[in-house]
Amino acid sequence: MTRVAVLGAGGYAGGEVLRLLLAHPAVEVAQATSEQHAGKRLDFPHPHLRGASTLRFAPHDALEPCDVLVSCMPSGELIRRWSQVSPLAARIIDLSADFRLGPVDHARWYPRAPRPAELPEFVYGLPEWAGARLKDARWVAVPGCMAHAALLGLLPLVRAGLVRPEMVVVDAKTGSSGGGATPDRSSHHPERASALRCYRPTGHRHTGEIEAATERFTGTRATVHFSATAVPSVRGILATVHAFAARPLEDANEPLRALASTYREHPFVNVLRANASASPFPEPGPLSGTNHCDLSVDVDAERGRIVVNAALDNLVKGAAGTAVHALNLMLGRPETEGLGFRGLHPL
Structure with missing residues (x-):
């Protein structure tokens, strides 16, 4: 059994990591930390874990050595604690934004939480595209949830040379759980329950992540125009990628074949x-709790526009599930192990 500790396990993503790992046949959850919930049982903040474990939260400073550490701490925290945390685990999987970008790009998109150049380079953990590198990885950065959805739709088209990389538009719709478990004015339920607002029309940090990952996996640097919209749901991402054909398409099914052959x-x-x-168009609802992403593609031949829709659960495929998927690949386990939940319908 691989001993795994979950650092910062009191939030929504941490709860989903615990849910998946507690049922994983090759993993022992050795420790879970939370300052807010130290000393309390796991089901105190995570009622879906009732009866699943007798483990209690420990404070962060009580973290003990383990085989794999999964960090669910907010962005900036693992960087700050790196010298204390990194000697405790041979392998680390981080769900925050701390290691998704190199130092230069990180400083541009996260100016309040600079990433020192001397810190190690993490493998960008998009399993469908980084699988071979994950098998030998020591440190893995899980992609951001909205970037994850957009990249799964965009990358096959760029790699196939079907779209103009200098003009990619991404409109991502997200539920409230993406804002984390600590409420603020924009995420507080009375403010958010019926809201439909574009809260970041420009300058969203996932812009740089999508551009960097596209270059990493295809060798082509894309120029991405990204907007994020809050919708009145708890879970789920629906990312709509608008790209423009780089050449006349052989037929309208060419983008569909690129996606299908890739995945x-x-x-x-x-x-x-x-x-x-x-339901031929992706929607997040049936994917709740699963590690699946649904994709569709449509072509506006008259205008040369290719539209990909990508739906996933932001807390699972967009966070905890991909962490477990990456863990399976790192350990040489079957990649679907512990990730068999198929979702519910109707919700």
């Missing part, structure tokens, strides 16, 4: 086809 061997990405089901 044919990947169990957690489903490419939806028109008339194949009653």
Whole structure:
């Protein structure tokens, strides 16, 4: 059994990491830390874990050595604690934004939390694209949830040379859980429950993440125009990627073939086809609690526009599930192990 500790496990993503790991056949959850909930049982902030474990939260400073550390701390915290935390685990998986970008890009998009150049380079943990590197990785950075959805839709088109990389528009819709467990004015339920607002029309940090990851995996640097919109739901991401054809398409199904061939061997990405089901367009609801992403693609041939929709659960495929997926690959385990939940319908 691989001994795993979860650092900062009191929030929503931490709760989902615990849910998945407590049921994982090859993992022992050795420790979970939370300053706010130190001494309390795991089900105190996470009622869905009732009866799943007798473990109690420890304070961060009581973290003990383990085989793998999964950090669910807010951005900036793992960087700050790196010298104390890193000697305690041979492998570290981070769900924050601390190590998704190199020092230069990080300083641009996260000016309040600079990343020192002497810190190690993490593998960008998009399993469908970084699988080979994850098998030998010591440090892994889980992608941001909205960036994750956009990249799964965009990367096959860029790699196939189907779209103009200098003009990519991403409109991402997100539920309230993406704001974390600590409420503020914008995420407090009375303010958010019926809200439909574009809260970051420009300058969102996922812009740089999508651009850097596109170059990393395809060799082409994209120029991304990203906006984020808050919708009245708790879980879920729906990212709509608008790209423009780089050349006349052989036929309208060429983008669909690029997506389908890319993900044919990947169990957690489903490419939806028109008339194949009653719901041929992705929506987050049926994916709640799962590690799946649904994709669809449409072509406006007259205007040369290719539109990909990508839906996923921001807390699972966009966070905890990808951490466990990466862990499986790092340990040489079957990549679907512990991730078999198929979702619910209707909700």
